[in-house]
Amino acid sequence: MTTQEIAVGGYSKGFSQTHRTDRWWIGPLLTFLGFSSFIVYSTWAALQGNHYFYGSYLSPFYSPLLFVDPSVTGGASLEHAWFGGWPSWWPSFVPASPAFLVLAFPGAFRFTCYYYRKAYYRAFAFTPPGCAVTALPQKNYKGETFLLLFQNLHRYALYFALFFIIILFSDAVQAFFRDGKLGIGVGSIVLLLNATFLSCYTLGCHSFRHLVGGKLDCFSCDATSSTRYGLWKRVTLLNENHMLFAWISLFWVGFSDVYVRLVSMGIWHDLSTWGN
């Protein structure tokens, strides 16, 4: 293949050149706004270090609670922490927020996710901004072979994400109990939906699909491969809606934090059978 001259075919060189007449830029723009909003809000919420707990509701941004400072307004008590009180070795220049100990793991899962890669390569890196829209010029394009080589370790982020699903379901179950009494509140439903949406997103992961059965060439060779074929088919159903669950779960995890935060601050009232 030869490099074409500027006018051949009627194509102009230069970033974002296209003859498309539809509004191709709406998708990347919405992605940019959606991701930016989430990043700004989640960073702000993580920096607060307070109002992440109410009754038995724990914000998913702060789960699991490894250490807690019980003196914080709207924080959890010591019994909720895996390892007790806030550590003395924590550097003073870093805000004392339990969210900092956990957010990197779901963050890594989303950052290396095959769907999100498409979304941010288009909306943030402009490689390309849209289909048949000229990509940002790069002197020596490397794709995912050089600086982005770490994207190949998405499956390790997946392993952590699977662990987080168990924790978030555990939080959701606990949200149906308060002071040992079974009940239900709007927050219980919010946290249960959060764990469910995150499960649909995580279990539809491309790496998970590969590991459960996609890597096999023969699905019928033995009992194990037949079982894995069944799993692969189920994961495929979720995988076909991976983008949908990526966005729903992203929105809902943010909303779950907003809900717990505003209830904890007394701005929203949580309707519940516990009556407080």
Add this chain to the structure above:
Amino acid sequence: MAKRQFKIWRGNKNGGEFANYQTEIEPGMVVLDAIHSIQAESAGDLAVRWNCKAGKCGSCSMEINGKPRLSCMTRMNSLPANETVTLQPLKTFPVIKDLVTDVSWNYRQKEKIQPLKPKPRDADGNYRMMQEDVDRIQEFRKCIECFLCQDVCHVLRDQDQANNFVGPRFMIYLASLEMHPLDTADRIPTIRKEFGSGLCNITRCCTEVCPEHINITDNGIIPLKERVVDRFYDPVMWVKRKFFGV
């Protein structure tokens, strides 16, 4: 009947320009019909490649209003009625004349790929495959080699990586071989190195333009990238292979 305006690129590998045409559009016409009308009425020397006119031969690929599409499958009433229709040759391949490009680079890529190397036949002299083992690769066999996916892939289109990346069409061809239940060849090292799987940043434009609706990215390229990860990047897999031989 309504008259529609067309802006068609006319020229060859040395250059050219857009020329304006108009023709009457009847209900049910596709873009290729309109091109044929223009040929008959006002541009007898307009070059366009076509064959089946049924979306199965992949010959009439071009860019219609900036989008890579088959002209025989693009209905005129699917294009905005008040807009001039812009027709261009595929951007990624060298122009021969007007709307016709030289896609022979693709055939040279295919020649580089190791063909199916089947395992020995069963004792009765037959090959046996179960339906669930071939369902997955049947999807890839729908490919009509229109090369719209190659055209839209920014790695080939904008990043000048034709020497390092085979493109989505051949990634799914490789997937159809690698996932084949009878195949015994190992193409994973070449998929990574010679065929450049790491250059694909999975922005899915190939899937979006495929007229056969093959899920190129999710079912072909990503599974291949994951197989490359198994072999080259996953430390646990490396240990398993090294010490347990699996």
